Amino acid sequence: MSLILSSAPHIRTHNTTTRLMGNVLIALAPCVAAGVYFFGLRAALVLAVSTASAVLAEFVWQKLAHQKVRISDLSAAVTGLLIGLIVSPTVPWWTVMIGSFFAIIVVKQLFGGVGDNFLNPALAARAVLLASWPTRLTSHPAVGFSADAVSAATPLASMKGISLNDLLLGHVGGAIGETCKIAILVGLAYLLITRTISWRIPVFTVASAFLFNLVVSGSLNDSLTCILSGGLLFGAVFMATDYATSPMQSYAQMIYSVLIGIITVVIRKWGVYPEGVTYAILIANIVAPLLDRFIPQKIYGVIGKKKEVKA
Amino acid sequence: MKGTFRGGVHPSHKSKDPTKGVKTREYVSDTVKIIMNMNIGAPAKPCVKKGDQVRVGQVIGEAQGFMSVPVHASVSGTVLAVEPIPYLTEAPSMAITIQNDFKDEWVELHPLGDVEHVDPKLVIPAIQNAGICGMGGACFPTHVKLSLKPDQKCDTIIVNGAECETHLTADHRLMLENSKRIVDGLRAVMRALDVKNGVIAIEDNKADAIAAMKEASFGRQGVTVKSLRTKYPQGGEKQLIEAITGRQVPSGGLPIQVNVVVLNVGTCAAIADAIIDGKPLISRITTITGCVRNPSNLRLRIGTLVEDLIGECGGFSEEAGKIVFGGAMTGLPIPNTAVPIAKATNGVVVYNKHDGASVEEGPCIRCGKCVSVCPIGLNPFQIKAAADADDLEKCKALHVMDCILCGSCSFDCPSRRWLTASFKNAKQKITLQAKKAAAAQQGGTAK
Ligand code: SF4
Ligand code: SF4
Helix, strand or coil: CCCCCCCCCCCCCCCCHHHHHHHHHHHHHHHHHHHHHHHCHHHHHHHHHHHHHHHHHHHHHHHHCCCCCCHHHCHHHHHHHHHHHCCCCCCCHHHHHHHHHHHHHHHHHHHCCCCCCCCCHHHHHHHHHHHHCHHHHHCEECCCCCCCCCEECCCCCCCCCCCHHHHHHCCCCCCCCCCCHHHHHHHHHHHHHCCCCCCHHHHHHHHHHHHHHHHHHCCHHHHHHHHHCCCHHHHHHHHCCCCCCCCCCHHHHHHHHHHHHHHHHHHHHHCCCCCCHHHHHHHHHHHHHHHHHHCCCCCCCCCCCCCCCCC | CCCCCCCCECCCCHHHHHHHCCCCEEECCCEEEEECCCCCCCCCEECCCCCCEECECCEEEECCCCCCCCEECCCCEEEEEEEEECCCCCCCEEEEEEEECCCCCECCCCCCCCCCCCCHHHHHHHHHHCCCECCCCCCCEHHHHHCCCCCCCCCEEEEEECCCCCCCCHHHHHHHHCHHHHHHHHHHHHHHHCCCEEEEEEECCCHHHHHHHHHHHCCCCCEEEEEECCCECCCCHHHHHHHHHCCCCCCCCCHHHHCEEEEEHHHHHHHHHHHHHCCCCCEEEEEEEECECCCEEEEEECCCEHHHHHHHCCCECCCEEEEEECCCCCCEECCCCCCECCCCCCEEEEEEHHHHCCCCCCCCCCCCHHHHHCCCCCCHHHHHHHHHCCCHHHHHHCCHHHCCCCCHHHHHCCCCCCHHHHHHHHHHHHHHHHHHHHHHHHHHHHC
8 A cells, every 4th residue: 555645734724726826816896897887898998908918928828938826826817907997998909909008928927936936917008008098098088978088087086076975885987897896896805705814004095095185174074075986995995905015024014004095195195197097006115025024023032032143 | 821832833733633523543463663762861771581471550661861762661571682773763662572482570669649739849850760751742751851950940841732733633632631730730840849829821723622721720729721823833832831931942042041941741740640549651642643544642662663563453444655653743654563651652653655645845935824824933934045055054153043943934835845854854963063162172172
């Protein structure tokens, strides 16, 4: 009789990479539904193109590089879907396609593949698209019109006349997945229940943006509008929590989140762009590894003991 | 006081269900194969030869120095062989095979009587002569643990009844069936070391054991029972000490440096047997579960072969893929069923081909789960990268030597990375390196 001799532990959690990424896709479903409901089939097309191109890019790259094809881990599908959800429904399909290709090939694979990228691929793609075709990405349709309807300014560019209620439900213009806050919160609940992410990053990000906005504006209404408008909530739940690009230590995660909250408000209040979350998260992504490295780790039994000096 | 520790995981405890409610039964096999290096430290040296008649409790392996314990015959009968056999260790181990004559003839015993009246000075020598070593898994010689240096002082003795591992219920059953002996053993040690505070620590999912131990310790001087949050690895020595006393054992140090000694419940019961009855350690309770027809807790003689005890449990219920000594988080896989159990074998768990299959490692997705579950506060994903690159210096700098090999990080890794296994490997290499360096230095000074 030959017995297997693999070492302990002999049982593993039921969570796998595929399952965790699948959880993110499920958590995004309410946002997808809201997007299609508010913006029509045009939005569905954008999402389909962005997701399919990301998966295709990953497949082709891994084939060409003679790596094991890992599209079944669903991480490319998540990136693709996220890209679709953070652009305007009026954006031409080839733009999202370029975005997905860029995210997968340049931001993810050139830096070593899953886990090794230091920037959030979806956000980096959005930043590049914003820089290349600024008007295409930010001209959002007003809700209630068909996709090719008159473009309205984003809620951030003209804030007046929009009620908090409309913001919450997503009855405003904006990117496909970012507008309906209720859908985002449902997704957040799912991610927390399935232990896919921890509460720390989303809660600290939103809370710090709210508090900082309150300090600089002095208005409760303005601060509520701040956290309910634009991509802040979506970014805090789905972007800032990206595994590879957020810190690992709990204290580092808190500082990282506060950084995102504050930079977002700073860019919105004093910057040239109406929407700051994308850049805030990308900047925090760059700082994340430093935070992990320089915030002292608390190791059992090592506290108070002098660090060994390297010879 | 916290009653818990940071990090940790929650593996399912359903694996304990088949055995936890069933009374322990005794099983004695036809032959036993008793190995000489059960304990940490020097192996014992066989002092009987083929053809000898032995009695139960007779010394058949003599301790080699202080860091060693004697080995006793667990059955009476004829010595069939004294030869090295392959064991879980790298090198084969010396083993003595005894054909049981089922007469159960004991050597003459020298009981010391009631633990509350025994001369405290006699306790530790009695423990040493009884061949007792840590029965929770490590098998560290107990008398060594209890022999304090002049500058060491102990103010708390913790009895580990956490049994946080999966599958195992042997300690649980012992606490229910032999509660008084555990308290007796604890009291003997408390008196030997002149310690006022003895704490029996049990996870709060074993309410019946907590009740039984509370009842047994009622009116016993200085003994308390404390319930702990059910979380793995609550029974880890360091985690237990922190949960009970709030103290942290310094990195690289021993519990005694924070004035604590931790003993397993089985060890305590064995100590009581040694004092009250004068009996050496020749049997223990082991949980046999997994893919066997009749999962049970058996009181087994040390040296019982796995094939025999599986037979006693009705045989395999499915084709066996992997057999493990101990629970799923830290247990050691065994190469075949001709292997005997030792003093520290708390469980024999049979996995089928599917559950026992080795999992394939994926790339690290930096999800941070390993970091958040590590009870020591290490960065397992980083140590793994260093270990894969064979960079032992970096492993050391990342505190791999503080890793307690609890398996939590590997358990929770969605990418199925072999974190714990590679840390074990790295730790062994580092220890070997240090030994070589020390030897080289000694050789240098000798010249
Ligand atoms: S749990 Fe596994 S995948 Fe996640 S960071 Fe640790 S090693 Fe990487
Ligand atoms: S095996 Fe080591 S590194 Fe992994 S969780 Fe346990 S102590 Fe931490």
